[in-house]
Each structure stands twice: as C-alpha cells, then as structure tokens.
Amino acid sequence: MHHSPGLEGKILKWCVQKDDSLCTLREAFEKVEPKLGFNIELKLDDNLVYSSDHLSRLLLPILQVVCDYGKDRPIIVSSFHPDAALLARKLQSIYPVFFLTNGGTEMYYDVRRNSLEEAIKVCVEGGLQGIVSEVKGVFRNPDAVNRIKESRLSL
Template sequence: MHHSPGLEGKILKWCVQKDDSLCTLREAFEKVEPKLGFNIELKLDDNLVYSSDHLSRLLLPILQVIFSSFHPDAALLARKLQSIYPVFFLTNGGTEMYYDVRRNSLEEAIKDKRIQTLSLMTYGKLNNVAEAVYMQHLMGIEGVMVDHVE
C-alpha cells in the first residue's frame, strides 16, 4: 500500500506498473519540458582499455542519443563521429584518482581536447534541493544534472 501526500488518513492501492513504472527514452523525450534538456551518459568499465575500433562499434549505433561520458576517449570519439549534438566529458574534479590523468583534473582534460565551449555543470545529491540549485544559478553554474526532476 502507498500513502500519498495530501491524502492524510486514506490508504490507496499502489500498482507499480501504473504508479511507478520507468518510462522509455522516447517517453522521456516526448513528455519532459523541452527547456530542461537531457544528459545521457555512456557508461564504460573503468578497468578496461578500449581500442578505437571497439569504441567505434559501441558508439556508432547510439550516436543519436549520447551526450556525455566519464571516459575521455569515448567522449573525443563521439564528437569526432558526429557533430549534431554537443558531447560532454565528465570528471569528478579530482575527488577520486584515476590512471588516466585526463580524469583527474580539468587542466589535463583540456590539454587533450579541442574544446569549442567550456560549460560548468554540476551533479550531486544537493542538486535535488531547489535552494541549492538556485544558489548555483546565482554563482554562474550553467546547468545541473539531477536524479529527481521537479
């Protein structure tokens, strides 16, 4: 059973397929307010070394929806293979250390990339708090990535 806010004292039947199902990517693109934008991250295994051919085989079928990756070579190749969408290289800003130095600092990442525009966006649990997002907006942060869009 599920208790809905604003319905104090009432217990309603909760059907996961109807009340809490995951939407498809198509539904997300069609139903979410266009001004919000999307970030779709390509997840790769941090412990594997990928050849350019292997990355190409992974990227070519999904280039219509890839926007970002923590993998520097995947981000570079995605940009090289298509020029329709911007591609974002994600970094933890040095909070964790990786073998690939491009993941450890902005300076190292910039050395290797032909960056047309540098945008600063953030991700984290605080981005689900409206006040924290507003403060970042005031500080000049260009975008926030969130888990719970409200």
Template structure:
C-alpha cells in the same frame, strides 16, 4: 519539493517548474552487479515501478559514495524510461544534457564504444528535433568518439580534477582534461 526518482519522465517534467534550460540524466549505469548495457530492454524495464497496474518490478538499489549498496527510496515514483520515451514525453523546450555513463574500472575497446554511441546518436538524431542537446561523459575515449561521430551537438568532458585517482591518466587532473578537450575539439570541461 517531494523527492522523485531521477531519470524518470515524472522527474524530467517536474524540472520544467523551475527556471532551468537543461536537465542532466544518464543513459547507462549499473543495476547491482550487472551493467545496464548488459540487460536487454525488457530486463531493464522490469526494474522499479511497472506501467501495468498490480505488477511489481524488481527493487532498485543505489551505490553510495562510500561504496554501500542501499535500496533506492523516494516519495514519488515513476517507471524507468528509454531515451526515446524521454524525447517523446518531456516538454520539448527543456534541453537534455545526456551523460554517457560507463564503468570506471572497465577498459572499453573502440568497437564497443562506437556501437553504444551510435545507438544513442540514432535515437537523438531521430527524435531531438529542435531540443537543445549536450553530451557529457567521464570516459575520455567516449568523449572523443562521440565528437568524431557527430558535429551537431556540443561534447563536454566530466572530471573530478584529481579528487579521485583512476588508471586512465586523462581522468586525474584538470591539465589532462584540458589536453583531452583541445586535442579532440570538445566544447569544454565540467
């Protein structure tokens, strides 16, 4: 299969050609030094290929595991999409594993997390219909809060199980991940 940029309608629909039940995608992330959550919608949609013919978008970059910043190169490309567009344009039988992504090195207050998560949940509740949904995140407070804000969809805590060390102890071992899941009624650990 040819490489298609992830987190796009084209890549989501291409996944339906395989015997899978869910796709995983991020609803937040980083664009160079500015977080996606710091961009207004028009700034976000200005990156990558544009829907309007003849209009060039801003270049997208990726951060590699070793910390290098490289241009995002793929064989097939598609404009970035919103969560709502994904719900409206992807085969409805394909489940969504919505990864709630936050910066690893930022301490978020509960009000900020609640605002972000309520915005995501509004789109999900407005558009999910019968589509299977799973929430997952590496951010311990986001995992517990999204579970408290809704009881319809399962929430999983993502962990590297101690392969990387973080200031937040809950991210540094499977034991801490298990404790977080049990204390907050999460459905499991990934």
C-alpha cells in the same frame, strides 16, 4: 512514504511495467517538453577497458536517437570516459560534447582523468566544447580556469 487511512497491513499488487517502468531515451524526447534541455551522460564502467569497436557499438544507437529526436532541444553530451567523449564528438557534430572530470580530487588509472590540465588537453585535441568539473578540482587549481578560457572551452 505516504499514509493512506484504511490500508494498514494490506498487501497491494505492484506491477513494474505499470507502476515504475523506465522510459526509453526516444520516449523521453517525445514526452518531455521540447524546450527543456538534456545532458546525455554516457556512463561506462571505470574498471573496464573498452575497445574502440565496443565503444562504437555502445554509443552509436544512443547518439542515433539523440540526433533523430533531439531536434532543436538544447542538448549536451558528456562523459567521464575520455574515449567515449572523444568518440561522441567524432560520431556527431550537432550537439556539444563535454568531458566530465573530478579535476584531480580522485585518482584513476587513466591519467587523462586526473587533472584539469589533462582535461583541457583531451578537449583541445579532440575538438570537445567544454569541461564539467568537480568544484573542489577548480578551487585546487584556479589557474586552470584561465587556461580553459584561453582554450575557448566552456567550464
């Protein structure tokens, strides 16, 4: 917090729209320097089961903006949610899609999220470009690094 002399105890008007508004994804593309890359992480609720229709309705508008405004900007699309990552790949092929994983350092109901081995399988079967893993998961299973390389995936 920054201290301004003479303002102690004064109440200042704070307007969310003006002082702390969030930009839309489109505005981010328009206002951020075009040579800066984006990781568009598709975040979903771990405790919900999404139908493929629901997932499509959530992802399509996001991916539409990315494809319309991303132009030549370096972009990757990523998600911890295997079905969202796979669908992002099906819905667009311009930008690489990475599957995010804790590499087995945490356990989830969806087994595809519980190991690097499963992450490799998701990527290979779904045509994804790579894996982003919690580093402890990689240290715990260093052999997986070779399998990831052999599968022509980025890590």
